[in-house]
Amino acid sequence: MENTGLITFEYVNTVIKERPKEIHKGQCGRVLIIAGSVGMAGAAVLAARGALKSGAGLVRIAAPEELFDILQTAVPQATCMSISEVISLRSAEIYKAIAIGPGMGVDEKNYFLIKEILREYDGPVVLDADGLNSLARFDENLENIRQRKSPTILTPHPGEADRLLAALGENSVKLLGRIKSAELLAEKTGAVVLLKGAGTLVTFKGNGTYINTTGNPGMATGGSGDVLTGVIAAIAASGVEAFSAVKAGAFIHGMAGDIAEERHGQWGMTSVDIEEALPAAFKKIVGK
Numbered sequence: 001m002e003n004t005g006l007i008t009f010e011y012v013n014t015v016i017k018e019r020p021k022e023i024h025k026g027q028c029g030r031v032l033i034i035a036g037s038v039g040m041a042g043a044a045v046l047a048a049r050g051a052l053k054s055g056a057g058l059v060r061i062a063a064p065e066e067l068f069d070i071l072q073t074a075v076p077q078a079t080c081m082s083i084s085e086v087i088s089l090r091s092a093e094i095y096k097a098i099a100i101g102p103g104m105g106v107d108e109k110n111y112f113l114i115k116e117i118l119r120e121y122d123g124p125v126v127l128d129a130d131g132l133n134s135l136a137r138f139d140e141n142l143e144n145i146r147q148r149k150s151p152t153i154l155t156p157h158p159g160e161a162d163r164l165l166a167a168l169g170e171n172s173v174k175l176l177g178r179i180k181s182a183e184l185l186a187e188k189t190g191a192v193v194l195l196k197g198a199g200t201l202v203t204f205k206g207n208g209t210y211i212n213t214t215g216n217p218g219m220a221t222g223g224s225g226d227v228l229t230g231v232i233a234a235i236a237a238s239g240v241e242a243f244s245a246v247k248a249g250a251f252i253h254g255m256a257g258d259i260a261e262e263r264h265g266q267w268g269m270t271s272v273d274i275e276e277a278l279p280a281a282f283k284k285i286v287g288k
């Protein structure tokens with residue numbers, strides 16, 4: 001078992017800092033978000049907004065073309081590209097982080113795209129939702145994650161973690177417990193693992209397991225996790241190394257959830273309220 005600790009304000013304060021005066025958008029992190037499908041455009045919107053409100057300098061969404069009108073209306077700050085263009089994209093190096101999965105759907109075509117990115121791209125990749133589900137279904141022993149040398153970040157909820165554990169021939173989260181499940185996933189894949197839910201866990205083999213101290217039950221609402229994907233991708237794209245970016249992302253996302261709770265209450269708050277509270281959360285951390 002890894003050493004355990006808490007993710008605290010004091011820690012996050014050392015990770016997220018005031019921006020240098022001369023910085024420009026190209027230096028604030030370009031993020032590619034591969035997300036959304038017909039019927040789940042919202043997941044792409046929430047992830048992109050999560051990234052933009054976490055300081056990403058430029059955000060590009062790769063999605064089916066049918067979604068472009070929705071995406072460009074809901075997130076005018078982001079640019080869009082067709083998901084079919086990503087496959088031929090050898091210029092992925094311009095992105096400082098790539099997030100894959102929210103609302104993407106699970107099929108073999110998506111799996112091949114994910115596989116290609118995991119193989120070709122050498123920056124941090126955040127895998128969430130259907131990105132994880134596609135690998136759990138088609139990637140034997142999660143070999144594509146295991147073989148990766150660059151940072152890979154897995155952000156499953158317990159249902160997604162069960163699918164990943166099953167792909168590794170392991171028991172469910174219920175049987176293993178949350179800490180053991182997260183640590184097993186991290187150990188067997190070499191990835192930074194964030195296991196969602198009350199008391200979100202972040203672990204990385206040999207680097208300890210940390211429990212988040214922010215967040216509340218009002219966050220149990222559709223799309224909250226899609227926002228988190230964008231938050232983590234943006235922090236990683238800013239140059240923060242993966243494990244710290246995930247710990248800081250979990251804390252700030254939970255803090256935004258706590259601000260949304262204060263503003264709207266646990267029953268009425270939605271994932272949009274969490275996303276809209278991100279700037280206030282960052283301001284509390286940075287002081288500006």
Ligand SMILES: NC(=O)C1=CN([C@@H]2O[C@H](COP(=O)(O)OP(=O)(O)OC[C@H]3O[C@@H](n4cnc5c(N)ncnc54)[C@H](OP(=O)(O)O)[C@@H]3O)[C@@H](O)[C@H]2O)[C@@H](O)CC1
Nearest residue numbers: 040041042043102103104129130157158159160197222223
């Ligand atoms: N607006 C949009 O476009 C939105 C799009 N979205 C997109 O929808 C896609 C499908 O994602 P999804 O999470 O809804 O379905 P799925 O992976 O089958 O998970 C359900 C299973 O997991 C379990 N489970 C979940 N949380 C748990 C917990 N904390 N603790 C314990 N168990 C938990 C749960 O268990 P249960 O308790 O219900 O038996 C059930 O078995 C995905 O691409 C996502 O991005 C959504 O983000 C919504 C907004």
Ligand SMILES: Nc1ncnc2c1ncn2[C@@H]1O[C@H](COP(=O)(O)OP(=O)(O)O)[C@@H](O)[C@H]1O
Nearest residue numbers: 157196197198215216217220222223224225226
């Ligand atoms: N009871 C809770 N307490 C604290 N945080 C929670 C609670 N329930 C859910 N969350 C947080 O909300 C988010 C839900 O993510 P996820 O299950 O992926 O939802 P979605 O797929 O709808 O985006 C996670 O960050 C999770 O930690």
